[in-house]
Amino acid sequence: AQKITQTQPGMFVQEKEAVTLDCTYDTSDQSYGLFWYKQPSSGEMIFLIYQGSYDEQNATEGRYSLNFQKARKSANLVISASQLGDSAMYFCAMRNTDKLIFGTGTRLQVFP
Amino acid sequence: DADVTQTPRNRITKTGKRIMLECSQTKGHDRMYWYRQDPGLGLRLIYYSFDVKDINKGEISDGYSVSRQAQAKFSLSLESAIPNQTALYFCATAPAGDYGYTFGSGTRLTVV
Numbered sequence: 001a002q003k004i005t006q007t008q009p010g011m012f013v014q015e016k017e018a019v020t021l022d023c024t025y026d027t028s029d030q031s032y033g034l035f036w037y038k039q040p041s042s043g044e045m046i047f048l049i050y051q052g053s054y055d056e057q058n059a060t061e062g063r064y065s066l067n068f069q070k071a072r073k074s075a076n077l078v079i080s081a082s083q084l085g086d087s088a089m090y091f092c093a094m095r096n097t098d099k100l101i102f103g104t105g106t107r108l109q110v111f112p
Numbered sequence: 113d114a115d116v117t118q119t120p121r122n123r124i125t126k127t128g129k130r131i132m133l134e135c136s137q138t139k140g141h142d143r144m145y146w147y148r149q150d151p152g153l154g155l156r157l158i159y160y161s162f163d164v165k166d167i168n169k170g171e172i173s174d175g176y177s178v179s180r181q182a183q184a185k186f187s188l189s190l191e192s193a194i195p196n197q198t199a200l201y202f203c204a205t206a207p208a209g210d211y212g213y214t215f216g217s218g219t220r221l222t223v224v
Binding site: 004006009033035043044045047050052091093095098099100101102103104105 | 143145153155156162215220
């Protein structure tokens, strides 16, 4: 069965530090995609980063990078130089036959 | 105007009432989805549609129905609302075979 697991319900990080949010996935498909979304307190879903299963290099978007370890089936999000505005819920998701399957999320709190 | 518009943004309704949540898009995407978000559970798929004549049940379709009135419109109905359907509902769209999912701003539904 396709599944996304996020084992960290909450994380704290000090401003300007880096933080890693964990995500593991389970699929028997060879072709899939992995996503990270941010959900601030206002509720909207903001796309952060995407990694295709055949992409050999880790995806990066500004301060966000995705640490993709295919053999371990992990797709951790790394946020460098955290900012107060990074405080939000973060969801990992996997595309399975054109549907997105989501993890349960990690609430990140950035403190000064 | 937003690419994916959900109406209403907030709604309080009584148990047993019928309610419709509407989603319209200007992206020209074939695929449309309805998700439900509950605290601690992430987003779960209710229904999805790959074109106007294609409707599929998702993980948690019981108690819900949908209508794809046109390529751009996908409505979610609760025939007889119950309190445990209180949640944040998202509509999303995507082009076929691509990873460019677009989410609406969400509808916060409370059933009392």
